[in-house]
Amino acid sequence: MENSKQAYLHKLNEHDIRATDSICINESRQEHKWYYNLKYLLVGLLFSVFFVKAEVISWFRIQEMFRLQSFHMYGIIGSAVVVGMISVWLIKRFDIRTISGDKISFTNKKFSQGQIYGGLLFGLGWGLTGACPGPLFAQIGMGATVVTVTLLSAVAGTWVYGRYRENLPH
Amino acid sequence: MLEVIKQPWPWYVSGPLIGLTVPALLILGNKSFGISSSLRHVCAICIPGKIQFFNYNWKKEIWNLFFVSGIFLGGIIAAIFFASPGPTQLNPMLVKELAGYGITDFSSMVPADLMRWDKLLTLPGFIMIVGGGFLVGFGARYAGGCTSGHAIMGLSTLQWPSLVATVCFMIGGFVMANWILPFILSL
Numbered sequence: 001m002e003n004s005k006q007a008y009l010h011k012l013n014e015h016d017i018r019a020t021d022s023i024c025i026n027e028s029r030q031e032h033k034w035y036y037n038l039k040y041l042l043v044g045l046l047f048s049v050f051f052v053k054a055e056v057i058s059w060f061r062i063q064e065m066f067r068l069q070s071f072h073m074y075g076i077i078g079s080a081v082v083v084g085m086i087s088v089w090l091i092k093r094f095d096i097r098t099i100s101g102d103k104i105s106f107t108n109k110k111f112s113q114g115q116i117y118g119g120l121l122f123g124l125g126w127g128l129t130g131a132c133p134g135p136l137f138a139q140i141g142m143g144a145t146v147v148t149v150t151l152l153s154a155v156a157g158t159w160v161y162g163r164y165r166e167n168l169p170h
Numbered sequence: 171m172l173e174v175i176k177q178p179w180p181w182y183v184s185g186p187l188i189g190l191t192v193p194a195l196l197i198l199g200n201k202s203f204g205i206s207s208s209l210r211h212v213c214a215i216c217i218p219g220k221i222q223f224f225n226y227n228w229k230k231e232i233w234n235l236f237f238v239s240g241i242f243l244g245g246i247i248a249a250i251f252f253a254s255p256g257p258t259q260l261n262p263m264l265v266k267e268l269a270g271y272g273i274t275d276f277s278s279m280v281p282a283d284l285m286r287w288d289k290l291l292t293l294p295g296f297i298m299i300v301g302g303g304f305l306v307g308f309g310a311r312y313a314g315g316c317t318s319g320h321a322i323m324g325l326s327t328l329q330w331p332s333l334v335a336t337v338c339f340m341i342g343g344f345v346m347a348n349w350i351l352p353f354i355l356s357l
Contacts, residue, residue, distance in 0.1 A: 003253075027234040027266065031179075031284060034232070035349045036199075037232060037233045038236065039199070040195070040198070040199070040201070040233045040236040040237040040240065041237065041239055041240035041243070042237065042240060043191065043194050043195060043237060043240060044236070044237040044238060044240020044241045044242075044243075044244060045241070045243050045244040045247065046240075047187075047188060047191050047240075047241070047244070048240060048241040048242070048244020048245055048247075048248065049244050049247065049252060050179075050184055050187045050188050051188070051244070052244070052248035052249075052252065052279075053175070053179040053184055053248070053252060053254075054178070054179055054181070054184030054187075055258060055279070056184075056188070057245075057279050058258055058261050058280075059279065059280050059281050060258050060264065060268075060276060060281070061258070061260075062343070062347075063268075063347055063351075064261055064264055065343075066340075066343045066344050066346070066347030066348065067261075067263075067347055067348060068248065069260075069263055069264050070260075070261050072181050073181075074242070075181030075276075076181045076184055076185035076188065077185070077317075077321060078185065079174075079181065079182060079185030079189060079321055080185045080186065080188040080189035081189065081321070082186075082189065082324055083185075083186045083190060083192070083323060084191075084192035084323065084325070084326030085204075085326045085328070086194075087189070087190070087192050087193035087196075087326070088192065088193075088196075088227070088326050088327050089195075091196060093195065096197065097276065098196070098197055098198065098199055099197060099198060102199075103200075104197070104200050105200060106327075108329060109314065109315075109324060109329040109332055110331065110332070111330070111334065112314070114220055114312045114314060114330045114333050115313050115314060115332075115334045115335040116310060116316070116321075116334060116335075116338050117313075118308075118309045118310070118311070118312025118335075118338075118339075119309065119313040119320075119334070119336075119337070119338025119339050120309070120341060121305050121308060121342065122306060122308075122309025122310050122311070122312075122313055122316065122338075122342060123311030123338060123341055123343040123344075123345070123346065124305050124343070124346045124350070125303070125304070125305025125306035125308075125309055125342075125346075126301030126306060126309075126317075126339060126342065126343050127342065127343040127344075127345070127347040127350075128297070128301065128305065128346055129298065129302035129303060129306055130280070130281075130307040131280075131312075132205070132206075132306065132316045133206040133209060133242055133306065133316050133317075133318075134205040134238075134316075134318055135209070135279075136303075137205075137238050137239075137241040137242040138241050138242070139245065139280055140242060140245065141241070141242040141243060141244060141245020141246040141247075141248075141249065142245040142248065142279055143249055143257035143278075144278065144279065144280045145232065145287070146285055146286055146287050146290060146299060147280065147288075148201040149290060149299050149300060149303065150299050150300070150301065150302060152303070153207050153228060153299070153300045153301075153302075153303030153304045153307065154301075154303040154304065154306045154310075155212050155213060155307060156304060156309035157209075157303065157304040157306065157307025157309070158171035158206075158209040158210055158307040158310070159217060159224075159320070160310045161307070161308045161311040161312050162210070162213060162221050162223035162224050162311065163221055163223075165221075165223050168312065169319040
């Protein structure tokens with residue numbers, strides 16, 4: 001009895017820690033072998049090619065966007081969001097399941113002041129590096145090896161945030 | 171056919187394809203599209219310390235690291251097989267402005283005149299490469315997500331906090347690109 005209560009508290013805590021973020025907190029009762037994850041590698045690979053051919057990983061295209069000199073990036077983000085919205089609506093409307101039969105779940109994001117302060121800081125960084133986290137990985141793959149420094153610096157930024165999280169307004 | 175694929179794709183082709191990441195990840199395994207959380211998992215694996223924010227069962231999030239590894243490999247494949255034949259076609263106003271700072275190489279995805287190893291220890295290079303990366307990592311986690319988690323996944327699921335974050339991303343970017351970056355490039 002005592003054990004299960006502790007396990008429950010631990011689970012609650014684990015959920016809380018993970019829910020402080022937009023990371024995936026969806027659970028599946030099904031345990032899969034590690035190689036089931038290779039499907040995500042394939043999805044990443046495919047979408048990376050889309051990123052490259054869309055030129056969203058171009059520093060120059062990001063500069064154009066922030067100077068309102070081109071519609072390109074707005075068109076991409078806008079149409080991607082529309083496709084995402086329609087997909088989510090269809091999944092909810094027809095109760096579409098995952099390929100292993102799980103129900104697809106959605107978690108509401110809670111508002112925090114972090115979305116304002118963090119958002120502004122992220123925007124400043126985006127304007128400098130011309131890349132959000134996804135394109136960083138793709139740029140390194142394309143041969144811009146110095147971007148590994150940018151990526152490591154982003155990991156450092158993430159760590160510093162985690163370390164001083166309690167001291168920041170949320 | 172390959173010649174057509176090698177050209178940069180117009181937004182109305184590439185945008186919807188990128189949007190399909192959302193249902194692809196949901197249907198493959200009930201996963202929410204998000205990339206910056208991979209940086210958090212790296213911290214949780216390598217240097218969690220006693221920090222509560224990094225003490226969680228990262229093994230359950232390992233799919234996310236497979237996903238970003240795929241993005242890295244996709245970059246290699248795109249560079250080998252689908253590289254665009256010419257330099258990026260940009261607005262002439264931007265080309266003119268950047269030429270004023272000595273940026274004239276538009277052949278790759280990053281400005282080769284600024285972002286390369288021997289520029290790392292110059293002031294503009296350091297600010298852009300190291301400072302920019304830090305802001306991206308810190309800001310994304312503070313905001314609880316980046317362009318993929320908030321702007322694409324969050325807006326797709328009609329989350330208003332994600333709209334707040336997206337608007338702030340854009341404000342930060344506008345301020346940097348139009349007012350701060352010109353100063354940094356002139357250093």
